Amino acid sequence: MSERRPISTGSDWTFELIQDYDRELARVAKSYGLDTYPNQIEIISAEQMLDAYSSVGMPVGYNHWSYGKHFVSNEQHYRRGQMGLAYEIVINSNPCIAYLMEENTMMMQALVIAHACYGHNSFFKGNYLFRTWTDATSIIDYLVFAKNYIMKCEERYGVDEVEKVLDSCHALMNYGVDRYKRPYPISAEEERQRQKEREEYLQKQVNELWRTIPKPLGKLEKETKIRYPEEPQENLLYFIEKNAPLLEPWQREVVRIVRKIAQYFYPQRQTQVMNEGWATFWHYTLLNTLYDEGKLTDGFMLEFLQSHSAVIYQPPFNSRFYSGINPYALGFNMMQDIRRICEKPTDEDKKWFPDIAGSNWNETLHFAMQNFKDESFIQQFLSPRLIREFKLFAIQDDDAKRELEITAIHDDPGYRYIRERLSQQYNLSMNEPNIQVYNVNIRGDRSLTLRHVRHNRRPLEHESAEEVLKHLRALWKFDVHLESMQDDKVMESFHCRDSGFEVRSGDVDKELALLHNA
Amino acid sequence: MSYVVDRRLNGKNKSTVNRQRFLRRYRKHIKKAVDEAVTKRSITDLDSGESISIPRRDISEPHFHHTKGGKREIVHPGNKEFVTGDKVPRPQGGGGGSGSGSGDPSDSGEGIDEFVFQISQDEFLDFLFEDLELPNLVKRQLQGVESFKYTRAGVINDGNPSKINIVRSMRQATSRRIALTASARRRLRQAEDDLKAMQAQDPILRDKRREEELELEITKLRRRISKIPFIDTIDLRYNLHIKQPKPTSKAVMFCLMDVSGSMNQAMKDMAKRFFILLYMFLKRNYERIEVVFIRHHTSAKEVDEEEFFYSRETGGTIVSSALKLMREIVIDRYPVDEWNIYGAQASDGDNWNDDSPTCREILMKDILPRVQYYSYIEINPRRHQALWREYESIEAVVPHFSMQQISDPGDIYPVFRELFQRRTAKAS
Numbered sequence: 001m002s003e004r005r006p007i008s009t010g011s012d013w014t015f016e017l018i019q020d021y022d023r024e025l026a027r028v029a030k031s032y033g034l035d036t037y038p039n040q041i042e043i044i045s046a047e048q049m050l051d052a053y054s055s056v057g058m059p060v061g062y063n064h065w066s067y068g069k070h071f072v073s074n075e076q077h078y079r080r081g082q083m084g085l086a087y088e089i090v091i092n093s094n095p096c097i098a099y100l101m102e103e104n105t106m107m108m109q110a111l112v113i114a115h116a117c118y119g120h121n122s123f124f125k126g127n128y129l130f131r132t133w134t135d136a137t138s139i140i141d142y143l144v145f146a147k148n149y150i151m152k153c154e155e156r157y158g159v160d161e162v163e164k165v166l167d168s169c170h171a172l173m174n175y176g177v178d179r180y181k182r183p184y185p186i187s188a189e190e191e192r193q194r195q196k197e198r199e200e201y202l203q204k205q206v207n208e209l210w211r212t213i214p215k216p217l218g219k220l221e222k223e224t225k226i227r228y229p230e231e232p233q234e235n236l237l238y239f240i241e242k243n244a245p246l247l248e249p250w251q252r253e254v255v256r257i258v259r260k261i262a263q264y265f266y267p268q269r270q271t272q273v274m275n276e277g278w279a280t281f282w283h284y285t286l287l288n289t290l291y292d293e294g295k296l297t298d299g300f301m302l303e304f305l306q307s308h309s310a311v312i313y314q315p316p317f318n319s320r321f322y323s324g325i326n327p328y329a330l331g332f333n334m335m336q337d338i339r340r341i342c343e344k345p346t347d348e349d350k351k352w353f354p355d356i357a358g359s360n361w362n363e364t365l366h367f368a369m370q371n372f373k374d375e376s377f378i379q380q381f382l383s384p385r386l387i388r389e390f391k392l393f394a395i396q397d398d399d400a401k402r403e404l405e406i407t408a409i410h411d412d413p414g415y416r417y418i419r420e421r422l423s424q425q426y427n428l429s430m431n432e433p434n435i436q437v438y439n440v441n442i443r444g445d446r447s448l449t450l451r452h453v454r455h456n457r458r459p460l461e462h463e464s465a466e467e468v469l470k471h472l473r474a475l476w477k478f479d480v481h482l483e484s485m486q487d488d489k490v491m492e493s494f495h496c497r498d499s500g501f502e503v504r505s506g507d508v509d510k511e512l513a514l515l516h517n518a
Numbered sequence: 519m520s521y522v523v524d525r526r527l528n529g530k531n532k533s534t535v536n537r538q539r540f541l542r543r544y545r546k547h548i549k550k551a552v553d554e555a556v557t558k559r560s561i562t563d564l565d566s567g568e569s570i571s572i573p574r575r576d577i578s579e580p581h582f583h584h585t586k587g588g589k590r591e592i593v594h595p596g597n598k599e600f601v602t603g604d605k606v607p608r609p610q611g612g613g614g615g616s617g618s619g620s621g622d623p624s625d626s627g628e629g630i631d632e633f634v635f636q637i638s639q640d641e642f643l644d645f646l647f648e649d650l651e652l653p654n655l656v657k658r659q660l661q662g663v664e665s666f667k668y669t670r671a672g673v674i675n676d677g678n679p680s681k682i683n684i685v686r687s688m689r690q691a692t693s694r695r696i697a698l699t700a701s702a703r704r705r706l707r708q709a710e711d712d713l714k715a716m717q718a719q720d721p722i723l724r725d726k727r728r729e730e731e732l733e734l735e736i737t738k739l740r741r742r743i744s745k746i747p748f749i750d751t752i753d754l755r756y757n758l759h760i761k762q763p764k765p766t767s768k769a770v771m772f773c774l775m776d777v778s779g780s781m782n783q784a785m786k787d788m789a790k791r792f793f794i795l796l797y798m799f800l801k802r803n804y805e806r807i808e809v810v811f812i813r814h815h816t817s818a819k820e821v822d823e824e825e826f827f828y829s830r831e832t833g834g835t836i837v838s839s840a841l842k843l844m845r846e847i848v849i850d851r852y853p854v855d856e857w858n859i860y861g862a863q864a865s866d867g868d869n870w871n872d873d874s875p876t877c878r879e880i881l882m883k884d885i886l887p888r889v890q891y892y893s894y895i896e897i898n899p900r901r902h903q904a905l906w907r908e909y910e911s912i913e914a915v916v917p918h919f920s921m922q923q924i925s926d927p928g929d930i931y932p933v934f935r936e937l938f939q940r941r942t943a944k945a946s
């Protein structure tokens with residue numbers, strides 16, 4: 001070990017020291033091949049942190065009462081000491097903006113720089129979801145645009161009008177994201193080409209004989225009954241933006257703004273475990289490397305380890321502090337575990353992970369970071385050893401049975417099952433009700449029909465469904481119906497009409513017949 | 519390379535607008551809480567904020583989510599004794615704890631169904647006075663062309679000649695001259711000294727050429743010094759006067775109270791609350807407010823606040839004495855073009871019968887034309903007497919006169935509101 005020459009010894013930070021630490025961390029990060037956006041480190045006070053909190057961490061944002069609500073409640077909790085503030089907030093932008101609180105000690109500032117400016121930052125730049133869905137260079141500009149646009153709308157149409165639209169959009173925000181990339185629209189030339197091909201193909205298929213065969217009556221009717229949209233649409237806000245008949249242009253733009261912002265946050269919601277795991281892994285690794293080089297004092301390391309282990313603590317399920325699986329704990333341990341599998345694989349690891357056992361750990365980690373989201377990451381990389389360490393078990397709550405059942409534990413027959421279940425737990429589309437636009441009655445009353453496809457027979461919560469449907473109706477401006485389907489049967493249907501709201505359930509078959517006749 | 523930016527000095531109240539939006543949206547709830555608070559707490563401690571609670575379901579933002587039922591499977595950490603196939607009784611209440619399915623069986627976070635937060639004193643008062651408006655307040659502001667006065671605001675380099683500040687200009691000139699001639703004068707002194715020294719020498723030893731040179735230099739330097747102008751345009755300094763609006767938003771509030779034997783302390787307390795409320799309301803609308811306390815029994819006297827509310831008197835009642843005093847004071851001290859005058863009178867309604875018409879006359883002739891608003895409250899659970907009836911006849915013809923009866927402390931606030939109800943609301 002080299003001679004100790006620490007960067008600093010005290011616990012107070014200065015701007016020079018922050019820069020020194022940052023330089024060292026950047027050097028080490030580079031040696032590990034972390035590819036980052038340039039960093040912009042901003043020192044802010046606790047009040048400013050509260051502000052940042054309430055606006056979902058973004059430096060600019062349009063005004064809306066719900067942010068005020070969050071602010072008021074955060075402030076209240078903070079004042080009463082019920083809540084500590086986060087040490088940092090980092091924004092997926094280019095340059096990557098990281099907020100450091102002025103109350104932090106020097107150690108904490110260094111930890112935050114390592115965590116946010118090199119961990120999260122490289123994740124934002126590398127992960128495929130962020131690369132596909134977010135444009136780090138333009139997000140701040142877009143937010144500024146959105147803020148100004150909404151401000152102008154408020155001036156022109158009144159705060160209340162704008163607020164109504166925003167409220168409605170916020171209610172549907174989770175249904176304002178594309179899960180898959182749309183194909184680019186084809187050019188006119190391509191279109192002509194394809195049309196020609198189709199024509200030729202049809203020409204070849206013409207067979208005069210077939211025309212003379214009479215079609216069965218029922219079938220004919222069914223074929224003429226076209227649905228719009230032809231395929232169910234999962235992006236409700238997009239559908240509204242493009243198809244709502246009576247929206248004013250500015251309202252469409254507001255819908256679009258909310259949709260864009262929802263889309264921007266979508267990758268974050270899908271990569272929580274990975275993102276935090278990755279950042280935690282790297283602050284741990286970077287700071288340890290610096291310590292090994294003699295750049296950090298023992299006191300620094302003790303303080304660091306204390307807060308690090310607090311962050312990655314996973315309380316057991318029966319603890320008072322338990323509130324689900326801690327993404328920091330799971331993520332960090334999985335990253336560490338991958339490194340272990342690469343460096344010191346056991347026989348079990350070789351059996352479970354033949355392709356990564358013994359490979360270069362840094363390359364493997366980067367590969368994992370770049371190409372996965374929580375769901376697939378867990379499915380791919382959760383090792384039996386980690387399942388044992390976490391003592392994971394799966395418990396099933398089936399309303400058809402009187403008791404809960406333990407379906408798998410951390411033993412040989414259970415590993416795969418637990419891994420599968422845990423992975424599903426991070427599948428957003430499993431957790432959110434699967435609701436899609438099914439039909440618009442374009443020939444009739446223009447009513448919009450949504451379909452909820454039940455997964456595992458789980459029903460919708462009525463009260464909130466009613467509220468959301470009212471919001472949807474406010475945007476669509478014609479009646480809205482929601483059918484909750486199970487095995488192609490309508491179990492419940494919600495109807496939001498001008499005259500009021502109605503929930504129908506019970507005789508499913510009759511219901512179905514009724515709907516088909518209508 | 520990273521940039522480190524210190525943002526601590528940037529504005530920290532970024533959320534103010536959002537907070538205002540939130541208050542605005544829930545103003546009905548807040549209003550209700552404020553109104554309740556006013557009746558509950560003593561009016562004297564209106565100087566603090568208030569905590570507002572709103573039912574949580576009223577402010578929730580709805581999203582689609584699942585509810586209890588169906589089949590759910592959740593992975594938890596920290597298994598101790600379970601093995602596959604174990605059956606566990608369904609926990610009461612906590613089973614469907616979280617509808618989002620994020621695997622959160624602890625429902626310790628639930629049960630808080632009120633959203634509680636604080637509003638500041640200012641906000642509290644804003645809500646309290648929300649749709650009240652002092653009558654004619656706007657009128658005076660619109661009509662009364664603001665008067666201005668000029669105040670000195672230091673010294674500047676340009677201005678018009680009548681504003682030259684002579685002392686400052688001369689000082690500037692002197693210092694300029696000193697500064698510009700310093701080196702010439704030093705050399706002049708040197709040359710003069712040299713010349714003197716030379717002239718003190720024996721004439722034979724003198725260097726004639728050098729002497730001439732020195733003399734030449736001396737005249738040159740003298741000429742140069744005298745060429746520096748005594749005063750120059752750049753020396754000139756002007757007084758700066760700026761126009762300041764003279765606040766016409768001055769108000770004087772006359773508190774008239776009957777302190778005769780028939781008014782007991784409870785009645786006075788009630789009157790006090792009314793006066794305080796009025797005072798606070800004026801304070802929000804005017805920069806400067808003066809209060810004149812006039813108490814009366816058979817004769818009226820201007821007193822200070824302490825005496826006004828707390829000293830005891832006995833005897834009969836002649837209301838007109840107070841009105842006369844008020845008239846005098848107004849004419850004496852509060853010219854109508856400068857002051858907004860408000861009158862508030864509290865009494866138990868007792869008056870010498872033949873005095874009441876006099877009161878009416880003084881009010882109609884001298885006081886009402888001068889005041890913005892005059893209100894009369896009668897603290898009296900019993901029947902009205904002559905004074906009330908006289909006043910009623912005023913109320914019928916004068917729009918900025920109002921009267922109300924109060925019988926217990928709970929009445930004060932509603933009455934206050936009624937008195938100062940927005941005109942528009944009244945008209946419609």
